[in-house]
Amino acid sequence: MAAAKRPALPVILLANDLLDGDVVFATGDAHGLCWSRDPGAALIGHDEATADRLDAFAAAELGGQRVVDAYLVDVAVEGGVPVPRHYRERMKTTGPSVRRDLGKQADLPLAEAFTRTAFARA
Amino acid sequence: MYRYDEFDERFVRERVAQFRDQVGRRLSGALTEDEFKPLRLKNGVYLQLHAYMLRIAVPYGTLSARQMRQLALIGERYDRGYGHFTTRTNLQFNWPKLRDIPDILDLLADVEMHAIQTSGNCIRNVTADHFAGVAPDEIEDPRPTAELIRQWSSLHPEFDYLPRKFKIAVTGAAHDRAVIKAHDIGLRILRHPDTNEIGYEVVVGGGLGRTPMIGKTVREFLPKADLLAYLEAIMRVYNLEGRRDNKYKARVKILVHEIGTAEFSRRVEEEFARLDGPSVNADPAEVARIAAYFAPPAYEALPATSGAFETAKAGNPDFARWVETNVTPHRQQGYAAATISLKPIGAPPGDASSAQMRLVADLAEAFSLSEIRVTHAQNLVLPHVKLSDLFALWQRLGEAGLATANAGLITDIIACPGLDYCALATARSIPIAQAVAKRFADPARQKEIGVLNVKISGCINACGHHHVGHIGILGLEKRGIESYQITLGGDATETAAIGEILGPGLAAEDVPDAIERIVSVYLAQRRAGESFIDNVRRIGLAPFKAAFQEASHAVA
Ligand code: HEM
Ligand code: SF4
Numbered sequence: 001m002a003a004a005k006r007p008a009l010p011v012i013l014l015a016n017d018l019l020d021g022d023v024v025f026a027t028g029d030a031h032g033l034c035w036s037r038d039p040g041a042a043l044i045g046h047d048e049a050t051a052d053r054l055d056a057f058a059a060a061e062l063g064g065q066r067v068v069d070a071y072l073v074d075v076a077v078e079g080g081v082p083v084p085r086h087y088r089e090r091m092k093t094t095g096p097s098v099r100r101d102l103g104k105q106a107d108l109p110l111a112e113a114f115t116r117t118a119f120a121r122a
Numbered sequence: 123m124y125r126y127d128e129f130d131e132r133f134v135r136e137r138v139a140q141f142r143d144q145v146g147r148r149l150s151g152a153l154t155e156d157e158f159k160p161l162r163l164k165n166g167v168y169l170q171l172h173a174y175m176l177r178i179a180v181p182y183g184t185l186s187a188r189q190m191r192q193l194a195l196i197g198e199r200y201d202r203g204y205g206h207f208t209t210r211t212n213l214q215f216n217w218p219k220l221r222d223i224p225d226i227l228d229l230l231a232d233v234e235m236h237a238i239q240t241s242g243n244c245i246r247n248v249t250a251d252h253f254a255g256v257a258p259d260e261i262e263d264p265r266p267t268a269e270l271i272r273q274w275s276s277l278h279p280e281f282d283y284l285p286r287k288f289k290i291a292v293t294g295a296a297h298d299r300a301v302i303k304a305h306d307i308g309l310r311i312l313r314h315p316d317t318n319e320i321g322y323e324v325v326v327g328g329g330l331g332r333t334p335m336i337g338k339t340v341r342e343f344l345p346k347a348d349l350l351a352y353l354e355a356i357m358r359v360y361n362l363e364g365r366r367d368n369k370y371k372a373r374v375k376i377l378v379h380e381i382g383t384a385e386f387s388r389r390v391e392e393e394f395a396r397l398d399g400p401s402v403n404a405d406p407a408e409v410a411r412i413a414a415y416f417a418p419p420a421y422e423a424l425p426a427t428s429g430a431f432e433t434a435k436a437g438n439p440d441f442a443r444w445v446e447t448n449v450t451p452h453r454q455q456g457y458a459a460a461t462i463s464l465k466p467i468g469a470p471p472g473d474a475s476s477a478q479m480r481l482v483a484d485l486a487e488a489f490s491l492s493e494i495r496v497t498h499a500q501n502l503v504l505p506h507v508k509l510s511d512l513f514a515l516w517q518r519l520g521e522a523g524l525a526t527a528n529a530g531l532i533t534d535i536i537a538c539p540g541l542d543y544c545a546l547a548t549a550r551s552i553p554i555a556q557a558v559a560k561r562f563a564d565p566a567r568q569k570e571i572g573v574l575n576v577k578i579s580g581c582i583n584a585c586g587h588h589h590v591g592h593i594g595i596l597g598l599e600k601r602g603i604e605s606y607q608i609t610l611g612g613d614a615t616e617t618a619a620i621g622e623i624l625g626p627g628l629a630a631e632d633v634p635d636a637i638e639r640i641v642s643v644y645l646a647q648r649r650a651g652e653s654f655i656d657n658v659r660r661i662g663l664a665p666f667k668a669a670f671q672e673a674s675h676a677v678a
């Protein structure tokens with residue numbers, strides 16, 4: 001599911017780790033990018049140049065056989081933390097809403113915040 | 123139960139070795155994802171939202187205690203301590219790591235199991251009536267037929283690249299518990315009205331998904347011996363004419379629909395006449411060898427009633443209620459089949475923890491001649507329980523939260539994994555099932571409502587059978603919000619029907635109210651003894667639509 005059309009800014013890059021399948025987020029600084037399991041650590045692309053950089057990283061990492069299903073996701077920044085605008089991708093940052101003991105929400109305190117915003121209605 | 127012969131054993135082991143090598147090459151970078159994906163899918167490995175998923179075949183829903191115990195072990199060692207039983211009577215693990223999957227497949231092979239042909243455009247795991255060999259209304263056990271088809275279709279070179287996935291279900295009973303009319307091919311074992319000979323009614327072109335269709339009978343009576351040649355003829359017509367240009371039109375149901383049942387039937391008969399039947403049909407000795415594995419187990423000669431059982435029922439209303447809903451008559455005197463509900467109120471339908479799987483394995487050994495069945499309704503069955511053991515069984519189940527008395531009732535809800543796990547989902551389905559089950563949790567109310575199938579899918583693919591639910595719920599996305607479409611009047615049995623849409627989509631929190639309204643119409647309008655689905659058929663959709671519309675604040 002490579003991104004056919006770039007979503008609206010700001011964006012983050014997410015993927016699944018090839019070996020583990022776990023959802024990972026591109027993180028880093030001006031010097032380089034790498035992957036983190038923590039959605040709160042995701043590098044937020046506020047401008048086209050950063051989004052380009054994330055795109056290029058996705059292509060390189062897919063090619064390098066380190067991740068699968070890498071694509072950019074549009075986010076809202078809430079309290080400095082990127083929250084995907086679409087509920088499907090929010091689910092990827094939390095874990096199953098019916099098993100709060102599993103997925104990122106289980107061991108990453110930050111994800112708790114996502115869970116609340118993502119599925120307040122449930 | 124069927125036991126692998128040397129060929130089966132070698133085949134499965136070779137496949138594990140091949141897949142181990144393929145995973146190795148994927149991890150080394152020698153295979154790209156595009157190259158690897160078809161290979162992993164052939165071995166039941168999907169990528170979902172949070173992780174990989176492994177789908178393990180449970181052929182015709184029959185499991186031994188030993189196999190169940192191995193599944194429990196895999197869940198514990200390589201997953202998160204639970205698995206999900208599906209409408210195709212398979213088991214899905216939601217969190218395996220790719221690097222571990224070859225080891226998991228080896229553990230499966232140790233107990234004669236695998237994940238082959240649980241995905242991809244091939245003939246999938248063949249399903250059957252979960253009361254096979256047990257049901258009093260059965261003409262013949264459908265499992266030897268299903269096993270024969272499994273052997274014939276496994277790695278059949280001609281059917282390895284079909285236009286689309288292909289699902290076959292078999293029932294040997296008058297009452298269809300295997301949803302055969304929603305399968306690409308449905309087989310019903312019957313007796314010829316004149317000769318009394320056993321044969322098959324052959325139904326083709328059923329299917330759910332984007333374009334739901336009820337299967338059409340293409341052959342009223344097929345002699346048993348001709349089964350494989352006839353199936354081969356169907357597959358050839360489909361393989362040749364089925365569309366490969368558009369995956370939404372590639373299922374055999376579309377072909378049958380487009381050219382018509384009569385023409386489809388004509389082409390199949392033509393092909394059937396042309397092909398060399400004897401070279402395709404199974405050797406009678408092989409058919410007999412397979413059938414022998416399914417011979418009735420060593421039952422004890424028991425009286426038709428059990429004093430201890432009757433006393434337990436009389437003294438314990440909860441037990442009596444469980445017997446009423448979850449215990450089914452057995453063809454063997456003194457025995458019964460017990461349904462273990464995987465729908466405790468508020469739990470994800472079809473999920474079982476490793477501890478529960480292990481308990482079910484123990485109970486199968488203690489009380490059911492080591493046999494277990496998986497049902498398309500995402501429950502388990504212990505098929506051969508002595509009446510005198512039912513009370514002890516129920517007590518042990520109760521200790522593990524497995525004695526919910528709701529089989530076939532409104533809280534026995536089928537739900538696909540939906541957006542909580544599935545990458546294709548447009549909405550969640552499990553939380554809807556949980557909310558509806560909680561709303562109707564009161565046992566007295568459930569009993570009053572009677573048989574009512576609620577089926578929920580998280581997208582149009584319809585893995586949760588919503589089209590054939592008495593009440594179907596389909597999760598969609600409407601302007602960035604989950605929205606649920608309700609259908610009414612579906613039927614998964616021999617009187618199969620596709621439900622009709624009641625009105626505009628609802629927000630998740632409005633679904634239980636809408637179901638409540640629908641049920642109220644039924645309770646107000648039913649005649650004595652009339653079931654929900656019979657009531658819908660008699661009074662039509664209009665009164666339900668009216669009540670529904672009052673309730674719906676549509677997600678406009
Ligand atoms: C990774 C998870 C899954 C994927 C990718 C998937 C994919 C699909 C797709 C694409 C279809 C539509 C086929 C068509 O219209 O031609 C479908 C149908 C179906 N699937 Fe699934 N599914 C998944 C999980 C499940 C589960 C968990 C179950 C059982 C609970 C299931 C059982 C079925 C059934 C019964 C149908 C409808 C029957 C038919 O094939 O027409 N699937 N699935
Ligand atoms: S119906 Fe849709 S959401 Fe549910 S399991 Fe199937 S593909 Fe996934």
